[in-house]
Amino acid sequence: xxxxxxxxxxxxxxxxxxxxxxxxxxxxxxxxxxxxxxxxxxxxxxxxxxxxxxxxxxxxxxxxxxxxxxxxxxxxxxxxxxxxxxxxxxxxxxxxxxxxxxxxxxxxxxxxxxxxxxxxxxxxxxxxxxxxxxxxxxxxxxxxxxxxxxxxxxxxxxxxxxxxxxxxxxxxxxxxxxxxxxxxxxxxxxxxxxxxxxxxxxxxxxxxxxxxxxxxxxxxxxxxxxxxxxxxxxxxxxxxxxxxxxxxxxxxxxxxxxxxxxxxxxxxxxxxxxxxxxxxx
Numbered sequence: 001x002x003x004x005x006x007x008x009x010x011x012x013x014x015x016x017x018x019x020x021x022x023x024x025x026x027x028x029x030x031x032x033x034x035x036x037x038x039x040x041x042x043x044x045x046x047x048x049x050x051x052x053x054x055x056x057x058x059x060x061x062x063x064x065x066x067x068x069x070x071x072x073x074x075x076x077x078x079x080x081x082x083x084x085x086x087x088x089x090x091x092x093x094x095x096x097x098x099x100x101x102x103x104x105x106x107x108x109x110x111x112x113x114x115x116x117x118x119x120x121x122x123x124x125x126x127x128x129x130x131x132x133x134x135x136x137x138x139x140x141x142x143x144x145x146x147x148x149x150x151x152x153x154x155x156x157x158x159x160x161x162x163x164x165x166x167x168x169x170x171x172x173x174x175x176x177x178x179x180x181x182x183x184x185x186x187x188x189x190x191x192x193x194x195x196x197x198x199x200x201x202x203x204x205x206x207x208x209x210x211x212x213x214x215x216x217x218x219x220x221x222x223x224x225x226x227x228x229x230x231x232x233x234x235x236x237x238x239x240x241x242x243x244x245x246x247x248x249x250x251x252x253x254x255x256x257x258x259x260x261x262x263x264x265x266x267x268x269x270x271x272x273x274x275x276x277x278x279x280x281x
Contacts, residue, residue, distance in 0.1 A: 001045075006092045008063070008085040010075045017085050018067040019060040023052035030098045031055040031276070032086070034106030036260060037202070038145055038194055040066030042181035043103070046174075046264045050273060055099070060089055062105075064195040066181065077201050082109050096120060099276060103127040104233060104260050108212065115218040123222040123279050125272060128231050128260035130238045131216035131245075135209050137232040137259075142206040145199035149189040153179055156190050166228060166258045169265050217245050222279045224250045224272070228257030250275060 002021045007014045020041055031051060033044040041059035048057040061068040062082055071077060086109065090098065100121050102110040107126035114121040144163050150156040157179045161167075167178070183190050225242065227234055243249050252271050254261055261268055 004092075006088050008088045010071060010081065012072045012075055015063055015069040015071060017060055017063055017069070017089065019058055019089060020048070022048040022057040022059075023055055025056060027056040028095075029055050030093065030095045031057045031101065032098045033057060033059045033101045034062065034086075034103070034109055035065070036104035036106060037141065037198065038065075038192070039103065040181060040193055042066065042177070044263065045177065047101075047269050047272065050269050051276070054273070054277065058089070058093065060086070064198050066193055070195040071197070077195070077198050079109060079112055083113055086113065090120060097122045099123045099125075101125040101127065101263075101272065102129070103263065104129045111212060111215050111219060114221055115215055121221055123276070124219065125224045125226065125275070127226045127263060128228050128234045130225065130234045130242050131211070131213045132238045132241070133210040133233055134235070135207050138202065138206040138208075138210070140232060142199070142203045145202055147191055147196040147199070149186070149191050151189065153183065153190055156183055166260055167262045167264075170262060174264055213241075216242060219246075222250075224252060224275045226252045226254070226261055226268075226272075228254050228259055228261050230256055231259040233259040
């Protein structure tokens with residue numbers, strides 16, 4: 001794994017976005033993996049390692065998360081900002097086309113990029129997010145976001161195990177990995193790795209549904225939808241409507257799984273790998 005960064009522009013100056021890179025830098029098949037709202041790039045370590053024989057894999061920390069800078073006060077955390085930052089990253093990588101894996105928020109970013117004229121998205125893997133997210137799901141997410149503090153990393157790990165119920169199949173080693181890269185220290189206390197303003201922005205918008213149907217209808221590249229069928233973010237009704245618009249949509253359903261599959265378990269990794277291999281141009 002190699003680590004780099006790019007300087008991206010915001011209305012008050014520049015901010016640094018960190019990314020991790022796996023596989024040969026000479027490989028012209030590039031895969032971008034983008035994490036969820038309150039997560040970070042190191043969620044993809046196991047997937048990136050598995051895919052690095054086939055791809056040059058790029059995993060950014062979206063601004064405000066992980067090792068990337070936080071935005072200055074007054075600059076909003078929103079999808080247009082993330083799209084702009086990704087464009088800066090792609091320019092640094094000097095690539096014209098990429099395959100895309102996006103978990104939740106990362107999938108929304110990918111969808112929004114994939115409908116723009118002359119966009120670089122060759123294929124799109126959406127991990128447990130689709131054309132509609134209800135306000136009820138947003139309210140649940142907003143309820144656990146914030147700046148909780150913990151006296152020890154063991155206490156923080158327990159909080160994460162209770163919060164991320166979709167990760168129950170992970171090993172103790174994987175949980176330790178999540179804790180290692182998912183915390184920051186404030187004095188003698190530990191808290192989560194993201195800017196608390198992200199939680200504030202989520203709470204401000206939690207009472208509004210997110211309807212991306214007009215966006216979804218315009219996506220034309222090959223798509224794989226990963227669905228934890230107990231998810232409140234991607235419901236059965238939304239999956240059915242997405243397939244009505246796009247009957248050729250490939251679906252990987254994970255029974256009994258809430259939001260969002262980790263993509264760290266071997267079966268999930270293999271399903272993504274096989275789909276990408278089957279959809280090479």
